[in-house]
Amino acid sequence: MNMPANAAKLSVSGKRLIRRIKDLGEVGKLDNGGVNRLALTDADKAGRDLVTSWMRALGMSVSIDRIGNIIATRKGSKDLTPVMTGSHIDTVRAGGLYDGNLGVLAGLEVVETLNDAGLELDRPIQVAVFTNEEGARFAPDMLGSLVFQGGLALDEALQAVAIDGPTLSEELQRIGYAGQDECGAVKPHAYVELHIEQGPVLENKGVQIGAVTGVQGICWIEFEISGVSNHAGTTPMNMRKDPMAAMAAITHFVRQLTRRYGGHQVGTVGHCKIRPNLVNVIPNQVIFTVDIRNTDRALLDKAEAEVLAYAQEVAQQEGVTLQHKSLARFDPIAFDPAMIDRVEANARDRDCSVMRMPSGAGHDAGIIALMCPASMIFVPSVKGLSHNPAEFTHEADLVNGANILLDTIAALAQE
Amino acid sequence: MNMPANAAKLSVSGKRLIRRIKDLGEVGKLDNGGVNRLALTDADKAGRDLVTSWMRALGMSVSIDRIGNIIATRKGSKDLTPVMTGSHIDTVRAGGLYDGNLGVLAGLEVVETLNDAGLELDRPIQVAVFTNEEGARFAPDMLGSLVFQGGLALDEALQAVAIDGPTLSEELQRIGYAGQDECGAVKPHAYVELHIEQGPVLENKGVQIGAVTGVQGICWIEFEISGVSNHAGTTPMNMRKDPMAAMAAITHFVRQLTRRYGGHQVGTVGHCKIRPNLVNVIPNQVIFTVDIRNTDRALLDKAEAEVLAYAQEVAQQEGVTLQHKSLARFDPIAFDPAMIDRVEANARDRDCSVMRMPSGAGHDAGIIALMCPASMIFVPSVKGLSHNPAEFTHEADLVNGANILLDTIAALAQE
Numbered sequence: 001m002n003m004p005a006n007a008a009k010l011s012v013s014g015k016r017l018i019r020r021i022k023d024l025g026e027v028g029k030l031d032n033g034g035v036n037r038l039a040l041t042d043a044d045k046a047g048r049d050l051v052t053s054w055m056r057a058l059g060m061s062v063s064i065d066r067i068g069n070i071i072a073t074r075k076g077s078k079d080l081t082p083v084m085t086g087s088h089i090d091t092v093r094a095g096g097l098y099d100g101n102l103g104v105l106a107g108l109e110v111v112e113t114l115n116d117a118g119l120e121l122d123r124p125i126q127v128a129v130f131t132n133e134e135g136a137r138f139a140p141d142m143l144g145s146l147v148f149q150g151g152l153a154l155d156e157a158l159q160a161v162a163i164d165g166p167t168l169s170e171e172l173q174r175i176g177y178a179g180q181d182e183c184g185a186v187k188p189h190a191y192v193e194l195h196i197e198q199g200p201v202l203e204n205k206g207v208q209i210g211a212v213t214g215v216q217g218i219c220w221i222e223f224e225i226s227g228v229s230n231h232a233g234t235t236p237m238n239m240r241k242d243p244m245a246a247m248a249a250i251t252h253f254v255r256q257l258t259r260r261y262g263g264h265q266v267g268t269v270g271h272c273k274i275r276p277n278l279v280n281v282i283p284n285q286v287i288f289t290v291d292i293r294n295t296d297r298a299l300l301d302k303a304e305a306e307v308l309a310y311a312q313e314v315a316q317q318e319g320v321t322l323q324h325k326s327l328a329r330f331d332p333i334a335f336d337p338a339m340i341d342r343v344e345a346n347a348r349d350r351d352c353s354v355m356r357m358p359s360g361a362g363h364d365a366g367i368i369a370l371m372c373p374a375s376m377i378f379v380p381s382v383k384g385l386s387h388n389p390a391e392f393t394h395e396a397d398l399v400n401g402a403n404i405l406l407d408t409i410a411a412l413a414q415e
Numbered sequence: 416m417n418m419p420a421n422a423a424k425l426s427v428s429g430k431r432l433i434r435r436i437k438d439l440g441e442v443g444k445l446d447n448g449g450v451n452r453l454a455l456t457d458a459d460k461a462g463r464d465l466v467t468s469w470m471r472a473l474g475m476s477v478s479i480d481r482i483g484n485i486i487a488t489r490k491g492s493k494d495l496t497p498v499m500t501g502s503h504i505d506t507v508r509a510g511g512l513y514d515g516n517l518g519v520l521a522g523l524e525v526v527e528t529l530n531d532a533g534l535e536l537d538r539p540i541q542v543a544v545f546t547n548e549e550g551a552r553f554a555p556d557m558l559g560s561l562v563f564q565g566g567l568a569l570d571e572a573l574q575a576v577a578i579d580g581p582t583l584s585e586e587l588q589r590i591g592y593a594g595q596d597e598c599g600a601v602k603p604h605a606y607v608e609l610h611i612e613q614g615p616v617l618e619n620k621g622v623q624i625g626a627v628t629g630v631q632g633i634c635w636i637e638f639e640i641s642g643v644s645n646h647a648g649t650t651p652m653n654m655r656k657d658p659m660a661a662m663a664a665i666t667h668f669v670r671q672l673t674r675r676y677g678g679h680q681v682g683t684v685g686h687c688k689i690r691p692n693l694v695n696v697i698p699n700q701v702i703f704t705v706d707i708r709n710t711d712r713a714l715l716d717k718a719e720a721e722v723l724a725y726a727q728e729v730a731q732q733e734g735v736t737l738q739h740k741s742l743a744r745f746d747p748i749a750f751d752p753a754m755i756d757r758v759e760a761n762a763r764d765r766d767c768s769v770m771r772m773p774s775g776a777g778h779d780a781g782i783i784a785l786m787c788p789a790s791m792i793f794v795p796s797v798k799g800l801s802h803n804p805a806e807f808t809h810e811a812d813l814v815n816g817a818n819i820l821l822d823t824i825a826a827l828a829q830e
Contacts, residue, residue, distance in 0.1 A: 268696075272689050279704040291695055387646070
């Protein structure tokens, strides 16, 4: 690493960072302390206006691309590609103050810290605010970074329809964030994103920093099992076609599979709909979803195949009809090994305990990793809560994360 | 058996029986061909008026007791206790033409057949229409026969509140069926009831008559399992408290238990409610019901104990909190062996194939069996359907059942 002599001594201001987090948290604030800034709503516009005003106040040039991504640039002293950081400021319907916002505002804090120190770096530093990361108003999620990276066509993304009616294009126009810049025209030198863990691992293990190794692959299967409704008393077991018995067997199998596989294999049945749903009537239809994730593509494929094969076997045993469809399928993403090493080393340099871990949730970094070396820094989420007004991360952890982001960006910007 | 010489040669009129079934089916008829005669509604009153007019036309004396049971009596030649048959004419919200009605109208057909033959029997014959058998408007079900038998206090039953507001007492007054006769004042000599099977066994086995051995015991358990909602991706398996995993394990256990026990053990999970019920969120609460039934009290107790013990074990394994409550618990009822033999022998005498079988559903006969020797005659239900507008039993089967009812009553009435 080729770090400027005095950058290692810099530290971010926790007070300033938290001030911005709280100020942004006032925009779209809910009575219960949470935040509702669904993408491209009036609240999102107000949040964007506030953040871009901060960017300009830091002397950054602000550009808006055609999908509404905000890219703020701090000039570099040489004609080199930028080091990028960022995240998103849209939230779920009842979100918290940290998810996404931390990544953007820590980026601004890094810039302000460098500015205050009068430190010029070789490469430009960019702070990105990606459009519609949550996917709570428009599908798919991570839409802005996907268009930026080239994984989704701009025209298709602009036609996305909000859950409340209008198209993404119309909403961008309406709130004044339909920019003219080409999406992803400049490929970053590297990308690093600070984010809350959104899970319980760091807190449970008492570790301060997660050096994120990649994003888990995701497989969502929806099963629709059809049987025959009948009287729960008068129908002998061998004359039943009971979809609930099949559903239970498959769900139990998924739980056992995660035990057999161990490692980063997770499996969840979160949704289930039963018809007619009466105590003394054998159901005629059960629709349910299986969510399985793994960091290893081969294992994820194997798990999916096992679940589907077992489901067929059980359906035959129980005499029910089974249909299934894929609701989502994303391959695992592995971050750049050198970038992961860098985050880990920088955490140690700041005397922080650190562990390597995958991300169980999708992030813009997982998309940008497909166009340049990328990684993420995780800080602990209290009780693992996220997408929840009670989402919280302690100040010391926010500062640790932002300092490691500072060190990582500063070093990358001198390459 | 001491049957009058010419009774064995008598046969009911299928045409007349079906005419009455269809005429009664016009009362409360639904557009889809089904019937809605919820207990003590205007439709039930109209049905009662029609049936009592038929009873009177057959020369029977009609008495209404204080819980609204209709008891029609054909005189006997000696001063002996009556032989009783009957059932109910109330229906579920969308019921069919046969459930209950067959038992009452076959009773009238038996009386008409005996009348036409000019046959006097020693004992009186009573045809009962019991109030609120279905339990679809007032709880509990089999309310009228319960009060008749003494298992439920009259005053308590009169205070039962309808799902639409009024008390049973008010509704009896309103429709003019609040009688003055004491409930169950005369203990019958014996009771025999003809009913459709409401299940698929007779049809599947190609058997014409079921000689019913008793009513299955019922155990309904409601489980409420509480865990912690978390992200399906970011929460490692060993940090979850997933109530759905526990629910699936318990449901799977119930299915396996029915395989282990075999015989008349059945088990059903028909109702399940999941919160928040989202594909990528570990649920925080699952409420579901387990319905287990057996004809053997000891086995039913054992099954219940096994399910509860396993549920506790799984709850501990999965780190979730488990509560359970009993929604219903009825001991199995065994019919009188001599009465079962009689039905079986009478079926053979009519050249009908016959099998012994328990009833999976509750019936008035199961209640009356606690006060006098009782049994039931089952005839096949097409596709096992009941509580359904599509409920159907072929004419030949109706006639077989009514003839066996005739023979059984005629023999009992000469004892």
